[in-house]
Amino acid sequence: MLSVKTFAVINQKGGVGKTTTVANLGAAIAARGHDICLVDLDPQAHLTLHLGIEPGQPPLSTYDVLLSDASFAAATMLVAPHLSVAPAVIDLAAAEIELVTTVGREQILRDKMAAHLPYEFAMIDCPPSLGLLTLNALAAADEVFIPLQPHFLALQGLGKLLETVSLVQRRINPRLRVAGVLLCMYETATRLAAEVVADLRAFFDAARGTHVPWANARIFEHYIRRNVKLAECPSYGKTIFDYEPASNGAQDYTMLAEEFLAVVGAAGGPAPAPLEASAAPVVEPNPPQADAPAEAETPSPATGQAGTPGQA
Numbered sequence: 001m002l003s004v005k006t007f008a009v010i011n012q013k014g015g016v017g018k019t020t021t022v023a024n025l026g027a028a029i030a031a032r033g034h035d036i037c038l039v040d041l042d043p044q045a046h047l048t049l050h051l052g053i054e055p056g057q058p059p060l061s062t063y064d065v066l067l068s069d070a071s072f073a074a075a076t077m078l079v080a081p082h083l084s085v086a087p088a089v090i091d092l093a094a095a096e097i098e099l100v101t102t103v104g105r106e107q108i109l110r111d112k113m114a115a116h117l118p119y120e121f122a123m124i125d126c127p128p129s130l131g132l133l134t135l136n137a138l139a140a141a142d143e144v145f146i147p148l149q150p151h152f153l154a155l156q157g158l159g160k161l162l163e164t165v166s167l168v169q170r171r172i173n174p175r176l177r178v179a180g181v182l183l184c185m186y187e188t189a190t191r192l193a194a195e196v197v198a199d200l201r202a203f204f205d206a207a208r209g210t211h212v213p214w215a216n217a218r219i220f221e222h223y224i225r226r227n228v229k230l231a232e233c234p235s236y237g238k239t240i241f242d243y244e245p246a247s248n249g250a251q252d253y254t255m256l257a258e259e260f261l262a263v264v265g266a267a268g269g270p271a272p273a274p275l276e277a278s279a280a281p282v283v284e285p286n287p288p289q290a291d292a293p294a295e296a297e298t299p300s301p302a303t304g305q306a307g308t309p310g311q312a
C-alpha cells in the first residue's frame with residue numbers, strides 16, 4: 001500500500017483528454033490545498049509541457065526513476081503551491097525496450113513510489129497504449145480514472161482496457177479499482193453522447209456486486225464540455241486556471257475537483273458512497289453497492305458478450 005492515494009489516468013486511445021484532465025484536475029485539487037503530484041509517464045511529455053516545463057530541462061525525469069537508481073522524490077519538482085510534477089522526457093519511449101530483460105519491470109514505479117512521499121494524491125498521465133509504461137502506472141495505482149470522449153467508437157476500446165485492468169488486479173495489484181469514467185469534450189446537445197452514456201451506465205450497473213475491479217465504478221457527474229480555451233492553454237505552458245479562469249473549461253474542472261474530492265479522493269477512505277440524487281445533466285446516482293458478491297466469474301468485455309462496451 002502506497003502512502004499516497006494514486007490514480008492512473010488511462011485510455012489507450014489518444015486525444016481523449018487524459019493529459020488535459022491530469023493537468024487541470026490536478027491544478028484544481030492543488031488550489032483547494034491538497035498536495036498532489038502529477039506524474040508524466042507519456043514519452044510525448046505533453047503534461048510536462050502543459051505545466052510550463054521544457055522536457056529535458058529538469059535534471060531528472062520519470063525515465064530516470066524507471067531506468068536508474070534515482071528515487072521518485074528526486075525526480076519531482078514543485079510547479080505551484082501544493083502542485084508537483086515528475087516530468088517526462090522523450091527518452092521514455094525507449095524505456096519499454098531497455099527494460100525488457102529487467103525482472104519485475106512492471107513494478108518499478110510502484111516500488112519507487114512506495115517511499116514516503118509528501119503528497120495526499122498522485123495522478124499518473126499515461127501514454128496512449130497498454131504497454132509497459134501503462135502497466136507500471138496500473139501496478140502503482142489504487143484507482144483507475146478513465147477519460148472518454150462520448151462518440152460512436154468511444155466504447156470500443158473500453159473492453160480491452162478493462163481486461164488489462166482486471167489482469168493487473170489479479171496478477172500484480174489486488175487493490176486496483178476503477179474509480180470511474182470522465183466524459184471529456186462532451187457535446188451537450190448531441191443525442192449520441194447521451195446514448196453512449198446510457199450504454200456505459202448499463203455496463204457498469206451490470207457489474208455492481210461482482211468482484212470485478214469496476215464493480216464500484218462511476219460515471220462522474222460533472223463532465224468536461226468542449227472548450228477551445230482548454231485546447232489553447234497547453235501551448236502557453238499554463239493550466240486553464242492561469243490561462244482563462246473564467247472559461248467553461250475552468251468551471252468544469254473546478255466542479256469535477258469538488259466531486260473528485262467528495263467521492264473518490266478521500267485519502268485512505270472507504271469505497272465511495274453512492275452519490276445523492278441531483279439534477280445534474282448527465283448521470284444518475286449510482287445504485288447502492290451490494291454487499292454479497294455475485295458469482296466470481298469475471299465478465300470479459302473484450303470478448304464480445306452482448307451489452308458490453310466492446311460491442312458498442
Ligand SMILES: Nc1ncnc2c1ncn2[C@@H]1O[C@H](COP(=O)(O)OP(=O)(O)O)[C@@H](O)[C@H]1O
Binds near residue numbers: 015021046
Ligand atoms: N474539453 C476540451 N475541449 C476542447 N479541447 C480539448 C478538451 N480536452 C482536451 N482538448 C484538446 O484535445 C487534444 C487532446 O487532449 P489530450 O488531453 O492531450 O488527450 P490525451 O492525453 O488523451 O491524448 C489536445 O489538443 C487538448 O488540448
Ligand SMILES: [Mg+2]
Binds near residue numbers: 046
Ligand atoms: Mg496525453
